[in-house]
Amino acid sequence: MEAYGTEAIRNVVSLSHSGAGKTSLVEAMLHASGAISRLGNIADGNTVCDYEPEEIDRASSIQLALGSTEWDGVKVNWLDTPGYADFAGEVLSAIAAADFAAIVVSAVDGVEVGTEATWHQADEALLPRMIIINKMDRENADFYQTLAQVQQRLDRRCVPLNLPIGAESNFSGVSNLLGSSEEVERYEEFHEQLVEAAAESDDALTEKYLEEGGLSPEEILHGLKNGLAARTIFPVVATSATKEIGVTELLDLLKDYAPSPVKAIAVGKDISGDEAEISPNDSGPLAAVVFKTTADPYVGKLSVFKVWRNTLKSDSQVTNARTGQTERIGQAFVPRGKSQENVSFLAPGDIGAVAKLQDTSTGDTIGAKDIGIRLPGIEFANPVYSVSLAPKTKADMDKMGAAVARVVDEDPSLQMTREQSTGETVLSGLGDAHIDVAVKRLQRKFGVEVIVGTPRVPYRETVKIKKAVEYKHKKQSGGHGQYGHVHLELEPQPKGSGVTFETRVVGGAVPREYFPAVEKGVMEAARTGAISGSPVVDLKVTLFDGSSHPVDSSGMAFQIAASQAFKKGLQEANPVILEPLMKISVTVPDSYTGDVMGDLNGKRAKVLGMNPNNGATTIEAEAPLAEMQRYAQDLRSIAQGRGVYTMEFSHYEELPAHLAQKIQEEVEAVGEES
Numbered sequence: 001m002e003a004y005g006t007e008a009i010r011n012v013v014s015l016s017h018s019g020a021g022k023t024s025l026v027e028a029m030l031h032a033s034g035a036i037s038r039l040g041n042i043a044d045g046n047t048v049c050d051y052e053p054e055e056i057d058r059a060s061s062i063q064l065a066l067g068s069t070e071w072d073g074v075k076v077n078w079l080d081t082p083g084y085a086d087f088a089g090e091v092l093s094a095i096a097a098a099d100f101a102a103i104v105v106s107a108v109d110g111v112e113v114g115t116e117a118t119w120h121q122a123d124e125a126l127l128p129r130m131i132i133i134n135k136m137d138r139e140n141a142d143f144y145q146t147l148a149q150v151q152q153r154l155d156r157r158c159v160p161l162n163l164p165i166g167a168e169s170n171f172s173g174v175s176n177l178l179g180s181s182e183e184v185e186r187y188e189e190f191h192e193q194l195v196e197a198a199a200e201s202d203d204a205l206t207e208k209y210l211e212e213g214g215l216s217p218e219e220i221l222h223g224l225k226n227g228l229a230a231r232t233i234f235p236v237v238a239t240s241a242t243k244e245i246g247v248t249e250l251l252d253l254l255k256d257y258a259p260s261p262v263k264a265i266a267v268g269k270d271i272s273g274d275e276a277e278i279s280p281n282d283s284g285p286l287a288a289v290v291f292k293t294t295a296d297p298y299v300g301k302l303s304v305f306k307v308w309r310n311t312l313k314s315d316s317q318v319t320n321a322r323t324g325q326t327e328r329i330g331q332a333f334v335p336r337g338k339s340q341e342n343v344s345f346l347a348p349g350d351i352g353a354v355a356k357l358q359d360t361s362t363g364d365t366i367g368a369k370d371i372g373i374r375l376p377g378i379e380f381a382n383p384v385y386s387v388s389l390a391p392k393t394k395a396d397m398d399k400m401g402a403a404v405a406r407v408v409d410e411d412p413s414l415q416m417t418r419e420q421s422t423g424e425t426v427l428s429g430l431g432d433a434h435i436d437v438a439v440k441r442l443q444r445k446f447g448v449e450v451i452v453g454t455p456r457v458p459y460r461e462t463v464k465i466k467k468a469v470e471y472k473h474k475k476q477s478g479g480h481g482q483y484g485h486v487h488l489e490l491e492p493q494p495k496g497s498g499v500t501f502e503t504r505v506v507g508g509a510v511p512r513e514y515f516p517a518v519e520k521g522v523m524e525a526a527r528t529g530a531i532s533g534s535p536v537v538d539l540k541v542t543l544f545d546g547s548s549h550p551v552d553s554s555g556m557a558f559q560i561a562a563s564q565a566f567k568k569g570l571q572e573a574n575p576v577i578l579e580p581l582m583k584i585s586v587t588v589p590d591s592y593t594g595d596v597m598g599d600l601n602g603k604r605a606k607v608l609g610m611n612p613n614n615g616a617t618t619i620e621a622e623a624p625l626a627e628m629q630r631y632a633q634d635l636r637s638i639a640q641g642r643g644v645y646t647m648e649f650s651h652y653e654e655l656p657a658h659l660a661q662k663i664q665e666e667v668e669a670v671g672e673e674s
Contacts, residue, residue: 362378
C-alpha cells in the first residue's frame with residue numbers, strides 16, 4: 001500500500017448495536033475496492049476483521065479491527081468495532097482515532113439501545129457522522145420505517161442521500177437523490193428535504209433558496225459538505241453488505257463527503273502543564289497517540305496509533321512523552337485485519353502500527369524527543385462485572401500475575417486488583433462475555449489456566465456505640481517477663497474515616513516509647529472484625545490509660561495488650577457489618593422497564609429516579625454489591641440483550657441484621673470445620 005497525504009485520508013469508525021452488519025460492511029468495501037479477492041462470511045469465520053478465535057467461535061466482533069483500503073485516490077481507514085456492550089472499551093479506542101462516524105442500523109431491527117448509545121458517544125466526541133441503513137435485502141426490511149425511527153430517536157436532521165430501489169429480496173440498488181430521478185417511491189419528497197437541508201447550512205444558500213426556490217447541484221453539494229462538517233446534517237444511505245448493493249456508492253460518499261483529518265484538533269498539555277493544541281500537519285515535532293495495543297502470537301506486542309503531527313517513518317526512534325523512554329520504530333505498517341501492509345512512512349492524520357514497543361501502552365503519546373506536548377489518554381468506562389481468579393496448577397500460579405497484566409495492557413477496560421480483605425485476585429470488566437474472552441486469551445496466548453469464581457464481597461465492620469475497655473498482658477516464665485497494660489476507648493466515626501489512633505495518657509501511665517507499639521497492635525487487630533472477619537473502619541481508638549513495669553514491659557508486650565483490648569472492645573461496642581453499595585444506571589426499552597424495576601426491587605435496590613427518553617428509560621438506583629455481582633446475565637435475560645448499564649462504587653451501609661446473622665453463622669461454620 002502506498003503512503004497517502006493528509007487530504008486523501010478518511011478515518012471512519014463504524015458503530016452500531018450488535019448484529020447490524022458492521023463487519024460485513026467492511027468486508028464488502030474491501031472486496032468492492034479490490035483489497036481482497038473474495039468476500040468472507042461471518043458465519044464461516046473467514047472475514048478480514050473478525051479473525052480472533054474467540055470472534056470466530058461467537059460469530060461476532062469482540063475487538064477493534066482496522067480495515068484499510070484505497071478508493072479513487074483516497075485511503076479509507078475503517079475502524080470496525082464490536083456492537084456488544086461488553087466490549088465498549090474497544091469502541092472508545094476507535095472513536096479516539098476517528099474523524100468521522102458511520103452509524104450502522106439494521107433495516108429489520110431499526111434503532112436499538114446500542115444504536116442510541118453509540119450515537120451519543122460519537123456526539124460527545126464531536127464527530128461528523130452518517131447513518132447506514134443496512135440489511136435492505138432481508139425479510140421485513142423497511143427503509144422508510146427505519147428512517148422515521150432514526151429521525152425521531154437520533155436526530156431530525158438525518159437526511160437521505162439515496163433511496164433504496166426495491167426491498168427485501170427485490171432490493172436491487174440505490175437511487176442518488178443528487179442525480180437523475182429514478183422510478184423510486186417518494187423520490188421528489190426526499191430530494192426536496194435534501195435541498196432544504198443543504199440550504200440551511202449556509203446563510204447565502206438559504207437566501208438564494210428562499211428567493212429562487214432551488215439550488216444548483218454544485219450549491220447542494222457545497223451545502224451538504226458544510227452541514228456535515230458542522231454536524232448539522234447527517235446523511236442517510238441504504239446498503240446490503242452481504243449482497244454488495246450500495247457499497248461502491250458508500251465508498252464514493254466517503255471520498256466526497258467524509259472529512260479528512262486536516263482540520264482535526266487535539267488538545268493536550270505542554271511541558272509546563274498548560275493546554276496546547278495540535279493539528280495533523282507537518283509543522284512541529286512528530287507526535288502520535290497509541291489508541292490500541294494487542295498481543296500478537298507471531299510478531300509480539302503491536303501498538304496501533306494515529307499520527308497527529310509531522311511524519312512517522314519506518315526505522316526511526318521515538319520518545320514516550322509519559323515515561324521519557326526512547327523506543328525504536330522498526331517497520332511501520334497498516335493493519336488490514338490480521339494482515340499487514342508495509343509502508344515507508346505515515347503522514348499526519350494517518351493510522352498505522354508498529355511492533356515491539358517495550359514501554360508504551362494504550363493512551364501514550366510518542367514522538368520526537370522535543371515533542372513538547374502530551375495528548376490525553378482514553379477514559380475507559382468503570383468495570384461492572386468481576387470474577388475471582390485462582391491458578392489451576394502450581395505452574396499457572398507462577399505465570400498468572402504476569403499473564404493477567406499483559407491481557408489488561410491489551411485491553412485497558414479490564415482491571416486487575418488484589419482485594420486485601422479477602423486475599424483474592426479479582427479481574428473486572430464490562431460483562432461476563434468480556435471476562436470470558438479475557439480468560440480464554442489467558443490460556444490461548446499465555447498458556448495460563450485459571451479457576452474462575454464469584455468474588456467474596458469485601459464487607460467492612462464498625463461499631464455503633466462508644467466503649468472503654470482494659471486489657472493487661474502479663475506473663476512470667478523465668479528471667480524477664482512480659483507486661484503491657486492498656487485502657488482503650490473505641491468510638492464510632494463518620495463514614496469514610498478509616499481507623500484513627502490517638503493518645504491522651506497523663507502522668508506517664510504508659511511511657512511514650514510504647515505508643516507506637518500500641519498503635520501497631522490496634523491497626524493489626526483492625527484488619528479482622530468481630531463478626532465476619534472483615535476489616536474494621538470508621539472508628540477512632542484512643543489510648544487513655546494503662547500501666548507499665550520497669551523491667552518486664554516491652555514494645556511487643558504493649559502491642560499484644562493493645563491487640564487484645566481492641567478485640568475485646570470490638571465485641572462489646574455493638575459491632576455491625578457494612579456492605580458496599582453500588583450506584584447503577586440501567587437503560588432499557590420502555591417495554592422492559594417494569595420487569596427491570598421488579599428485579600431491582602428484589603435485589604434490595606433503592607430507585608433514585610427514572611428518565612424516559614424516546615422509547616427507552618434510564619433507571620438510576622443504589623443496590624448492594626452482593627446482589628449485583630451477576631447483574632450482567634440477569635439484565636441480558638430480562639431485556640433480551642437490549643439493556644445496558646453502568647455501575648460504580650458509592651459507599652458502605654449497614655447490612656440488615658438477618659443477613660449479618662447469616663454471614664456470622666457461615667464464618668463460625670468455616671471456623672469449626674478448620
